[in-house]
Amino acid sequence: MQAKRFEACAEKVRAPRRLDQASAKEPKVSSKMHHIKPQILKPDGKQRSGRGFSLEELKKAGLNIAEARKLEIPVDKRRKTAHEQNVNSLMAYVEKKKAEAKPKAKLATQSQLKKKAKS
Numbered sequence: 001m002q003a004k005r006f007e008a009c010a011e012k013v014r015a016p017r018r019l020d021q022a023s024a025k026e027p028k029v030s031s032k033m034h035h036i037k038p039q040i041l042k043p044d045g046k047q048r049s050g051r052g053f054s055l056e057e058l059k060k061a062g063l064n065i066a067e068a069r070k071l072e073i074p075v076d077k078r079r080k081t082a083h084e085q086n087v088n089s090l091m092a093y094v095e096k097k098k099a100e101a102k103p104k105a106k107l108a109t110q111s112q113l114k115k116k117a118k119s
Contacts, residue, residue, distance in 0.1 A: 052076030053086055061090035071097060 052074035058064065060082055068075050071094070 050076065050079075052079070053090060054079035054082055056080065056082035057086045057090060060087045061094065063090070063094065 053068070054076060055065070058068055058073075058075065063071075063073070065075055073090070073093070
């Protein structure tokens with residue numbers, strides 16, 4: 001006897017919602033990475049996205065590996081080349097992240113606390 005899939009109808013509803021939620025999140029830098037050509041060209045000629053940014057590209061963008069990992073930027077230590085397109089996308093991404101960063105709350109000074117206490 002074949003198993004019934006009663007949850008299939010609910011899955012049809014959930015799947016588009018899941019896609020909408022995923023697309024609503026901010027795009028990561030990896031989506032902007034350049035496409036690389038495979039070493040062996042096959043008839044379909046597919047291109048795939050790279051595995052990460054090179055150390056040279058990070059250095060030109062003013063980042064180190066630790067900062068890149070905190071910003072969820074993929075790093076490929078094996079790569080040696082530095083493409084200007086990647087450096088520009090990294091710099092734009094970092095500027096965007098800094099602009100989005102919330103300013104930290106300032107601590108109240110003693111005089112401000114006294115004024116609030118009097119009010």
